[in-house]
Amino acid sequence: MKQKKEARVGAERSVTHFLMIPMLGLLAMEIFLLMGSILLSGVITRLRENSDQMLLQQVENRRNYVGNDMLSTWSDLTMLRGEINATASAMVEDGSLNLDLLGPNGSKAGGDQLLTEIAPELISTLYGKRLSGIFVILNTQELSSDFSWEDASFSGLCIRDMDPSAPQSERNADLLLVRSPVKVVRSLNLSTSFDWRPRYTFPSGAGYDFFLQPFQTAWDAAGTLPPQYCGYWSQQPYCLADSNTSSVSYSQPLILNDGTVYGVLGVELQTDYLKDQLPAGELQGGGTGSYLLAVGRDGTYTPLLASGPLSDQMPKTLTIETRKDGRSSFVYGGRRYSAALSDLHQYGNNTPFADESWVLIGAVGVTNLYHFSNYVLTLLTVIALVTLLFGMMGCVFISRSLANPIRRLAERVAEARKSLTDIPDLPATGIREIDQFSGAIVSLSRSVMESSTRMLRIIDMASVELGGFEYRGNESIFVTANFFPMLGVENVDETVMTREKFGRLLKDLDSKLISKSAGKNSRLYKVTENGEVRYIRVSIRQDGNCMAGLAENATAATLERMRIEHERDYDLLTGIYNRRAFCRMADDLFMSPAQLGTAALLMIDLDNLKSVNDRFGHDFGDQYIRCAGQCFLHAAPAGTLVARQSGDEFYLFFYGYPNQRAIRQKINRLLEAARQESIDLPNGTRQYLGISGGVAWYPADSQDLGQLMKFADFAMYQVKHTRKNDVAEFKLNEYHRAVDSTESRQEFQEILNEGRINYYFQPIADARTGKIRAYEALMRVDALTLKGPEQILRIARKENRLADIERITWFKAAEAFQHLLEQGKALPDAMLFINSIANQALTARSAEEFHRRFSALQPRIVAEIVEADCMDSDCTCAKRNVPGFSGMFALDDYGSGYNSEKNLLELSPAFTKIDISIIRSIDASRDRQEIVSNMVTYAHQRNMQVVAEGVETPRELETVIDLGVDLIQGFFISRPVAVPPMEITAEALELIRGKAAEKAADSARNAE
Template identity: 40%
Template sequence: MNKMGNSKTVYRTILRPLLIVVLVEIVLMTGSYWILGINDQLDKNARDILIQQTENRRSYLQNEMIQKWSNLSTISQTINERTQQLIDQDVISLQTLDSSSKASAPLLNEISKELISTLYSKEATGIFVILNTHDLRENKDNKPGIYIRNNDPNTFFVKEYGDLLMEKAPVEVVRSLNISTDTHWESTFDLSTEENTLLYKPFEKAYHDKIKMEVKEYGYWNEKSYHLKNDDNSAISYSMPLILPDGTVYGVVGVELLTSYLENLMPIDELKNDNQGSYVLSVETNDQHNSLVVSSASVKRKQLKKFYLTEDNDKNNFVFLNGKEYYAAVQNLNIYNSNGPFSKHQWQLVSLVERNQLYTFSNHIFYLQISMIVLVGIVSLIGIFYVSRKISGPISRLSKEVDNSRLVKEIPELHATGIQEIDQFSSAITALSQEVLETSTKFLNIMNMASIDIGGFEIKKESKNVYVTDNFFLLLGIDKVTLPLSYEQFEELFKEVERDYQVEIENENERIYCIKKYVGLRYVRLKMRKEADREIGIAEDITTNYLERQRIEHERDFDVLTGLYNRFSFQRHMDYLFEHSEQLKIAALVMIDLDNLKKINDAFGHDWGDNYIHQCGKCFQENVPEKTICARVSGDEFYLFLYGYDSQEEIRQRLISMTSIMQHRTVLLPNGNKMNLSASIGISWYPQNSVYFDFLKKYADFAMYQVKKSTKGNLAEFDKALYEDEKLNRQMRLEFHQLIEKEQLAYHFQPILSAKNGEIIAYEALMRSQLATLKNPEMILKIAREENKLEDVERICIFKSTETFDQLRKNKLVKEDALLFINSIASVSLNDEDRTRFHHCFSHIQSQIVVEVTEEENMSEEALVRKRETEGFSGMFALDDYGSGYNTEINLLNLNPKYIKIDLTIVRDIDKDFDKQQLVSNIVEYAHQREAYIIAEGIETKEELLKVLELGVDYLQGYYLSYPQSNPQEVFDESIQTIKNYWKKR
């Protein structure tokens, strides 16, 4: 029959209405987006989030400024009490308190420890006290005081005060505290510089206000950052006046905050704008001028112009900076009381985010919406053309005929629809039905002939008809099943399979059965699929594949040699336990390293070494308690994790018991000897040492290696203090190698004066390290000896000090004809290449160089000879620290120095000690007989200076005369006058 004769297309029939529908959908999607105002709402959400984050950060900063940094009542009261006591005892006088460092030193010494304690407790970067009892408008001379800085308040330093630097303080205070002075240290505050801001406003307000309100109301936060004189560090401060009970204002006390420290307290990553935002801390003064205090990240202070913002934070709160538009979220910090003298100074925290960055998400949504509308239009058009060609009314009639044909066992005969496409489709169905019938017959024959055990079933939901292959239930362990089966019989048999055999559910539609009947163990996978009108299932024997998978999984998770967990499986268990930490309670990570394994491997081979490892692993497996995860993580390393205990002592006793058992077990060696099992064990505790597994592992490893380095075979717990010492030592050694590699040494120069007239005749070059931790020259030399790097230190010191001094000579900063004393290591010398290079570079000043050798127990004669034979060497040696070392007289004879430097321990308090005076008198007599000169170093008082002059020394050096500086300063007038007065009286 020709079904194609009267056929026609339905394409044009449905194309037009579908196009209209798509057009309406696009219009509705576009209109709804604009009507709902999604973009504006997203923009508002972005602004609100930024405002809320700024408010949170404002609350934190305000709390820190009010509750911590500006709460100085306790230290202020302490200082006032100590001041009054000293006044009552006539130790100090208010009339002269601010006249000189000497007049203020007793008070500053008395309060220094409390200041340092307050500095640590406030976690500020500095603390200061400035003393003044006069009107600053009439007296702007330098003021005495103390200024101590801690560059990193969050870092703990092992050495007392090792993290502090003295910025301002009298000499007497510096000596008593033993705190390192900074490179720009000065004894007084220079009020002609920015340092005036620390004192002026709070002092003048209280001084002229006649104390009309509480002292804390005169507390003042600097509105602009400042720099100490000659210091590059920028900072702000809070200071409040010091007032005695009788109303006398005699200075201020305050804390410093480095701007770099403040920037760390305003992390830009919390703004969640890909680190493109900035925080700005500013002050709005009475004239509506915003003074910038500190800013962070992408917008730097030097880029900001003046801008005026309010706390309204509406959508129009935008500012233009350097050609870019930024949104500013502003929050006021209420750090002053409303009736205080500085209440008009409004502090603000401003978060700035570039407009495009702030609205990134809303812009992304906008472009995504446009893309979706375009995509929907394209897809819809494609769908229209497709559906127009494939869908028509006659399809439903054809569907009914196909559906009715299921009740007939013959190939269906479909009637023509009169539509060309559908008639082609019906003809294809007829041909396909014939092919399916033939294919099904072939497939059944193939399944019957195949060697693979496979069976299946089909259940039609509406009719409850069940089709089951002959071997389906036999695969599942049930024989003697009579087919066909009703739906109820099938359900009953299936429940019996579920009940009798182990089931492993892979997913909702797949499960595995373990069949233990007939021929041994067998695994069968059942896959099921539910369709609209039927349910189909296929059963397959997967025994071989399943057992292979189990073997692979076991090898993945367990160590082959010991049967314990391997590293990856142990880590997986740890990840799970630490994610569910409620079950850990008290826990311990135990790291075990086997002793003697290398010895066995070298002596008897790796097979016997593997046997030793196996015996140790067996011992651990048999003797660890419950709730213990045991693993071998490398060749001779094991991990144990014991958890769920109520106390450390329970775990400790179990580990001691396990260790004791292990130590009594032996392995038989090929030579007939027996060797006891032995291991070095380190323990870290959860949660005492850490709540993080990675840290526990690091700590247990540290404890274990401490055992390996001391007494193998023992058990040790993690020692935090020892760990920090080791960490500090490692850091210093890393910095030492950095020092050697980059030659990070600088030099300060201290004048050496003539005892006759006080003129400068020489300078001593003093080493200064530029590193964060390794600053002490003695520690540098100690590590250099241990690392066998003394020659490198000698080379760097000699070249660096000479080069620096030569540059000072060229810049007219030192006397051109002055000698240079260079410290040299007595046991080493420059190699031939360096000696030649030194002569080439510095031959013009070699005649002025004095090689200063410190007394050592083992002074190298060979090194001294090489120093003497250096081309161009002046031949002048100086013996440093005379009287403090070993073999003093022998060193003096071997060196034959032109200059002998009396050690400062002998010069200290020499005016009070007859024995020291006799010792110096003897060496002066000895030196003068041999045309040598005596230098008294470490002179710190007028009395010491007068005594060494009396004893006949030739040259003078010490803090009383001048301090070491990178640019040497003039000698103190007071010391020069003392020398001149002494010789006048003679």
């Protein structure tokens, strides 16, 4: 035992012993320095240049990393924006979204459904791009310079992920709603943050540039700029109202196809998250370097954020001086820093915000950056000094060596302080006194940990002091003094509480239990004391043998939920039933026809509402709607169902009458009362209530509620579009005349039955040689009323006959082309492009028949999918699996649809055909040229060939060849004909060959 103890003590060294070895090494270094001093002469300048170059290279590398995230990941919102626009357009088309309600201070329910529909895509993008936040703000009103921000609020949705680097949690538990209407909160089942608000507000009159700049730029451009050109990076970190979370954002406007700007889509990057992307520790200078993300140019910059030492006291402005030798530096806090700058280029040259240049600055104190060169210079000076001076330097070196173990120990202690549950594991230094000290720290930490863990879980679950309990293993259960009093249980001694006793007390509380979650992790109790009712929610969490619970007063939230449930059936503006309640109650009535007798459904649309809104604002429009709702409620007979359907439309259902005449009397009285109602306008005039309505009768017109609504709506719009301010009854003959003409449908059926569809062929030529590489089969129709393929497809969709069109196209196009090949009227090695409907595919039986008849032709067939169609992954898979299929796809009309990039990734085509709308007049449009150039680069990197469609002039042909397209199609090459030519037009062929000769000459000159 004594020998072991001596061995252990011998392994440690005293401070004296610790100092002796470095001193001996110092003597050896002295000899080395004397011998190498000659070699060091003249290298100081090169050392400093190397330090500057290394700093610049580190900043460039970090710029490439951050810049790639900014340009390729964070700011690439094209797919998401397209999906949102598609959803909004569909909702506007079916009437579920009224753009007039999306302006400032508009109806709170104006965009709720839209926000609910797009929320899953926002969450998916938030996770996919590892963002700390994503948001949408809705608005359809111009934000001019005199706009009052302090009085405005906007509907929107903001979702944040406080830890984007962590994996996606189950059920999105790591996401928080920061801005969202109450209705959307309930539908998304996401937690709200402490600074949650139902709408966006800017009470300070500032901090709204991330919303204003892209929106107003798009508004002023009036549809001349694509949304991505209006993208805007916020120039300063900002915090939302009542929030202390600082963020930087990138946002783009939301624009419909008709040019309507209806909001802003953006991503948030919390400044802390951005700082993590700028690890200053990688810079030179021993941890003293800092990264600064700044805005400006020409030597003057405004920092947005900083990492490293400068993050604590970030300068408001920086003036950077650049010397003739290219070195840059600035002075801050009395200290000079060496700086390396690299532009981020987050805006294109032709974008509205191209002048707002962002730059990444790497800053290291001059002393720290040139530490090594200065150290070498000092050594050269020391060589000339006396031995005493050199000995002093040795002492400094030894003291630094002594400080390193202590520093590492201090850093480990600092890291351990960040954890509330882990006991620090301190490294051994090999110095007896210090190791004894670190051992005492570990022992003390263990004692503190054991005494603090009892309440740690309860504190994690709430930010305020609440009642709670905790059970760990076989120990007695710990209960706070106020836990049972909150639940109305008195005279409980929590100091002697056991798990069994605690379980019995909870079971006794079942009489007060009013709800329990499916997983039994949350219970709601109703407690009545002294006539006062309160609701207590108890949440329980179990982790292994440890169980913790939290009791909180949920009275306010419970009462609010009960109030919302009570009011869900009532329209908030008018106080009458909403559509949901009306349909439910009407369905109940139709389940018992005996109650209905003779009934009538009156559908009403308010006249002049748009005029009131446009002239006096939506507040008076709401007053106009409210006046109408109250009038209908009080003027209608008792028992009548009165409801607001949406916007300015109302339902009134009269039932239980003996005949139609009795109901007409009631309706006439209601109309007389409505004509007497009015509101006072700001200009001193009165606006009387004007209504247009339609009546459908039960059971005369229909015995189905849905059909009655349809008939009443038809009758109402007949009045609305003719005379207004009147009510008309439904007439079946007028309804039938308004239905789509059957003549076109009949001819469509005859065309399909008789096969009166033919195909012309248009050549597709090689852009380098002019040789015809393929033919595209184009549909031609022999019909009187149907004028083209577009009308055929439109009726086919209505008649659910797209599958027939798909089959006819494949079989007849292949049959006609094979006939041409057999007669020698088409190039034998040319491919055949067949237009295929994106959401249709041949049946297995038809695919086998096609393979049997055209197996020799199949290796050269390209399935051409129209990009604007709705892509169906199942149909795409079925096309790929057709026996004998070449596997070649072509994406047609690229750039004309909403989901171009998504379709491109999903289809992985061999050919991408750029839409004629982009090719037309491309020789005079730099923007279109840039789009095609980018597409060519992208396609060639993925082994795709690019086809330029619709080339109609020599200038267009020259331009697309210069841009690098592979294939060309259009009238200038050849028009579509029944028997296609073997060569393209002479003029086009001469131009292509001339271009090829020019490129060959340029290559020869470059080789020389």
